[in-house]
Amino acid sequence: MKVSPSQSFQIIYTLFEHQYLGYLFESFVIQLDSEGRLTFSHQNISAKNAKEFDKGLDENDYELIKLMDSMQPDVVAKKYDRKKSKPDDFFLKCFDEQIGDQHAQQEIKNYVERRRAKIMPLMHGKRLFEMGNDGEPAWKEIEVLNEKASVLFHFRRNEENTHYFPTIKYNDEKIEFQYKGAYILCNDPAYIVIENKLYSFQKNVDANKIKPFLNKKFIAIPRKIEDNYYNKFVAPLVASFDVYAKGFDIKTETAEIKPMLYFSELASNGNAMELFDSNGNRAVDSESKILFELKFNYGNHHYSAEHLKEVSVHVEKEDDQYTFHRIKRNLDKEKKFVSFLGETGLLLKHARSTMETAKAFSWIQNTKKLLEDSGITLKQNGKGEKKYFLGKSEMTVQIKENIDWFDVHAVIKFGEFEIPFHIIRNYILKKKHEIELPNGEIAVIPEEWFTQYSELMAFADVGEEESLQLQKHHISLVKDLDESNLAHLQLTNKLERLRDFDAIEDYELPVGFKGELRAYQRAGFNWMRFLNEYRLGGCLADDMGLGKTVQTLALLQSVHQGNDNGTSLLVMPTSLIYNWEKEAEKFTPELKILNYTGVKRVKDPKRFATYDLVITSYGLIRQDIDLLADFHFNYIILDESQVIKNPDSIISKCVRDLNSSYKLILTGTPIENTTMDLWSQMTFLNPGLLGGKSFFRNQFQLPIEKKNDEEKTKKLYTIIKPFLLRRHKSQVATDLPEKIENVRYCTMSEAQEEAYEKVKSAYRDKIMEEIEAGGIGKSQFMILQGLTKLRQIANHPSLADEDYKEDSGKLEDISYMLENAINKNHKILVFSQFVKHLKIVSKYLEEHNIKYSYLDGSTKDRQKEVENFQNDERIKVFLISLKAGGLGLNLTEAEYVFLLDPWWNPAIEAQAIDRAHRIGQKNKVFTYRFITKNTVEEKILQLQQSKQKLADDLITTEESFVKTLTKADIAGLLD
Template structure:
């Protein structure tokens, strides 16, 4: 019967019992008569219609309505069963006495109890009723009692058994609740209805402790189980509630707490709760764990740290008698001790934490003074007679600079015992982190030593005389030890200057160098001279177009004038040999240059000594490695050194065999795919700088790339910083004209959109099915294939389907803008990674009789195409493929750059633009990147922004970009 919100009404709450769900509440509005009394006219009210009656409700009513809605059977079924099911089927399946789901029953009960407790706590001042059997909501009113009842538990022990029963009082009056049809509405905490009144209890009594006595006078505890019962049931009861006992003693006792930390070794199959999350991050094997347990000693009694109640009870049996020691806990003192432990990074669960052995003893050593000053006792529980050393650890290290190395002097002590540095080093390198001391105790190398000195242990070397040395190129490691007060260091100020590039002194320019260096180029030259003085290898990693070639030539000229004799070998991609030859002729005409390339090259290494510089290609080195290893070069210099980024490649192995006094590498992109690229190049210039390949993978590559470890990234940066000089255009080439970047959004044509949607649907279903069946890793090839086809169709469907005779929205935009730029007398570079895309545009230019230069991987007269574009005034367009034009081109006559298709790697796009925006450019450079709307191209841009950190730290290729995609990323690309 509907109630009008415009008429007087009252909200009431009605309690009823559900066959399976127990006691539930429902909310109603009831019409009031002219005297303000409830009528039989009522209506259910829920969150859906509550706003109609808002003027008669308060905030608590709205909250109660929401809670009661959530308890109705439809809501419960929907919450615990996502599929559609009839209520009777759900309840039979869940609560069947034979096949019911007990786990689900408990979850439902927990769900409902939380809501019951919250409802009951907010019913004060509200009208509450028992619902009649006919569904009448206001059948019998229940009075909500504002004051809480108290409960006293009675125990009477005699020779045969112990009787146990509670008494309840409310407002000082004893309640006669047994055999009076009382019922428990909520168990946790207890709420009881008795004689039309609703009672709650002080101390949050568990309703299960009252429930047995609603229809029973007392419970009998037999003699044969009383000891177990007293410990498991009676002792916790005495700790939390008021108890009256006959037949045993209850003594209240007070002591000051003393914190005790106990260490013990664990068996192998325990899960680890460590400082670093589950299973830890330590170097000991997973089955070697130490349990750290905190307890508090109160006089003769010990209690676990996780049970911080006001009172703890211990049961003592004296002959046939029992004494319950009720110990008052000092919660504030215990919390302060826990806060001290939390400040050290240890977080207890159930008063315990489990560490790997190095972590446990590292933690103990690191915080020993703090624990001792706060009077923590450290004990250990031996296992199988094994006893660990828990005394003081100490490591003192002194580093002294020698001629070409550092001498390492170290004193390591475990208590009174001094242990040789080399013994500890060998143990750590073998991942064996414990050893026996002369007194039979087991010493464990703490993990803070591994984190602080791990690189020193890994990179130092034992000499024949037993001394320990460190190669000088590890100066960053030495400096970090000094800065962290982890070692006493003696190092020259001049060598320290390499860490801070600005502190490197000025070097005189070579007299016979033709030309002048810009200030930043002169600084790069000074840096190369400094490296040469200390016999260090280096990586000149300036941005494209900043003059790495001219800085290197100035350096080679200076070495000749300084009397440093010898021939230097420069290795580069074939396409750059001609450029190096021209630059050397221009800037260093006094240097004798020999070009070692071509099928008719003279394979006689003895001829090299007549020249200052030998120019060759990576391909020739790979073919002639046996010949080239016969000659000892002054310098070996690799241009575009990312060619050796894969340490397992033939070319990386080949250049590693070459012999020289020193090594340099030149590259605008030292990282393209992975931090392993960096290891390969750094290991070439300074062998051993980053350790062995396996060490680098474990200590740097995996933590940085898989875990995003910032500390490892900082450490890696610190190690390589002295030997990489990288300047960006924005920092140094201020004389360059402005570079303006634009994104040109294109629309799919109708025919093009139809082709795109067909291919997208096909690959989306196929890829997602493959991921579900075979996993993400095994679907990457199919994903790359599908994305490539979609990108090609977004450019022009003819790239995928030669028979396509429709149009392309992007191609129309490109042609329109290209025609305008030509008409306005601009010179334009047009880049695409797809040769087919360039071919379609080339066909248009031929039809329009527009001359153009062209360069892809099959072009043989590469330099001729470059010269034509640079020198012929009427030649306005240069079509260039990514692979062919990404390196070694100087195209400063161009002032427009068109990028026809977005690349996974923003750095490669930047390289393309740098063909025009480089030293020598006098015009403003306009870049247009063409993106087709509502296609994978647009979504790739969004993902690039999302993964900006990955692109910045680890410049990615297509394959590595695809590997970085999550399933959610893939679904967004294909929707």
């Protein structure tokens, strides 16, 4: 029967009992008569049509309607019946006593009960009815009482048993509920209907404590099970509710709270192995942990902080008498203690927390005084095999200058015990955290000692009387320790100058130097002279094009002018020999130079002594190392020193075998792939500066590259800072013309796009399958192969498929831009990493009678190609392979640089651009990167930015690109 929302109506709620789901509710609107009374016109409403009756509903009504909808049998059946059968059929089968699904039954009951628990509090102020057998919604009204009733639990102990029963009071009047047809509507919290009245209870009584007595006077607990019953059932009742007892005592007590923080060694799992060092001492497992547990003591009673209760009950039995001790706890204080521990870094979960052993004892050392002041007692659990030392740990370090090194002395104390410095050093180097004290206690070496002093321990050598010695090239490490108040430092005036290496004096330029140095170049010359004075090696790492060659020649002229200082050796890639000779001829004509190259070179080291400078290549160092290693040079200078970036390569080992008084390296990219590149070059310069290779890998490379550890990056920079000078072009912008960089987006031709999509689909499936099977590490070859092929097709499909005869969108754009620049009389450098791509462009130039220079790895006379481009006005284009032409070229006649394909490493591209944008260039330099849209090229451009994360402070470019790719990155590239 329809109800008109335009006339007076009333919303009511009706309950009915379902055979399987228990008591359910429905919502109805009932039309009112002129007297405001309920009529027989009614209508069931749901969330779908409730808006029609909005004027008669409030927020609680809308929530009640939604909850009641969600517990209807058809809704419940739909939620739990995967076969989607009829609701009656589903419930009949699910709740069948023989074949029913008990797990599903419990899930369904819990689902409905949760909704009842939400409905009941919202029912206050609403009209509630029982539904009639004929479906009449307003058959019998139930009064919803606003005040809450109380429950008193009675226990009467006699010689045979204990009687247990509850009584209910409402407004101080006892309510008779037994044998009254009462029924439970909701279990937790309890809601009960007694004689058409709905009662709720104080203290959130669980209805299961009342339900047994609806049709029973009491429950008898036999003596033989009373002990268990008292502890497990009666004690929680005594803690939470009002209890009247006869036959045993209930005592309410108060006591001062005493927080106890216990710690113990966490037992390792069965798979863990006990580790021992070479002397048989137990080594701390790096995974060993300490367990902290917080408890609260109230008098003689102890309670875990896991259960924060206002009252805890302790059952005591003496002879045959029971006493229930009700301990009133101070919850506010307990919560404050938990919060306080969280603020100190000990985050408790279920009153417990675990930490790695070293961190745990660092935390103890740092917070012990705070714990004591706050009233928290720290105590080791007596169950552990070890007795840990909890006293004060301190290390006092003193560093004194000796003739050629620093003497390092330290006093280490754990309480009253002093431990020799060399012993602690060994523990720190081996990353062992526990040491046994003379009294048998185990002291845990503070975690911060490993962080603060690990480099000092690693770099130092054992001297006399078990003291340590540190080489003077570790001055910046010493300075850092001093400034951080981690060591006391004593220096002479001379070393004070080295300590404050930022303030370098101005040295006179040598008379024989024929040129002028710009301000920043003069600073570079001063820095190299300064290091020379202290017999220290240095790395000049200025950006490409800022004049590392001229600064170095000024140093060599200064060193060799009018002095018999021996002979210096200058090593470089073969392609740079001619350039150095020309520059030396121009700036230092007085230097006597031997070009030690070619098959006709005289292999007699005695000849070297008659020259100021010997110039040779890395290749000849490898060939003639036995001969060269016998000669003592004044300076050994490595140009493009990244050649020795791999410390295990033959050339790296060979240059380390050379002998000299001084060393200098020149490079624009000291780090091309990893920080190990830096270790190799710095170890050549100042052996021992960065420790051994394995130490450097663990201490710096892995934390910096894998974890982006800024502290380690900062520490590494601190150590190398005195020996590395790098100026960026942005710092000397006034000396260089403007550089304008552009990205030219190209659209693939139709045939090119078809070729690209075909290869992309094939490789994507192969690569993702291989990653799933073996991980990214084992898939790198396949990844690189696939990405390379896609990059080739993005340039011109014929690079990947010789049978391809169609066009390329990028070639069309390149040819258009080339013609444009040539017609305006500009010179252009064209770089590609693919020699085949250069050949395609050269074919186009030849077809259009455009003269060009060409350089790749097979070019015999590099200098001739350079001079032709620089000096011949008819030659407007220089085609250069990225790998062969990235170093040693001065191409200042070019105003345009075309990068035909993006390279993984942006620094390689920067080197190419710097062939034109360098000292001597007077025009603006325009750079164009040609990027094919909707290809891997466009995504490489984005990844270049996100992957260039290895700190700029370490003058790096980026890590080896492919190694940094994640599965998501690869999926994105191939999307």
